[in-house]
Amino acid sequence: MSKGVVRFSASVSRDLLTAFDRFIKDLNYSRSRAVQEAMRMFIDEHAWKHREGEIVFGTLNILYDHETRELEETLTDIQHVYRELIISALHIHVDERNCMLIISVKGESSRIKKLIDEVAGRKGIKQLKTVTFAI
8 A cells, every 4th residue: 555645535515614724824734734634633532432441541621501400410420420530520610601521531441432422412511522642
């Protein structure tokens, strides 16, 4: 298999491409460089999920609507279930309606993935981003 450059095409909405082009222009990036960087970050962000038995550490960064009924209690209950993974948790009041919960974790990759899946599916979770590192 050749290690040379490969050209490919992708279909995206016009609005997404316009926003992308505007943003990469401000960074002085080419489309190719920006797409390559995005692909590398995507792989880095998700590869650990497929390595069974590997120890990973990192954070779950959760933005949620604190007015969603029983969500805070549910998030606390979930943290108790996965307490062997959780090193620390930080609760931040973003504004009148939104809160951010940052959970530091360390443990076996499939168990951390279960924790993420359990949190992500809850009503009121606006965004969940993970930063993880394999050790």
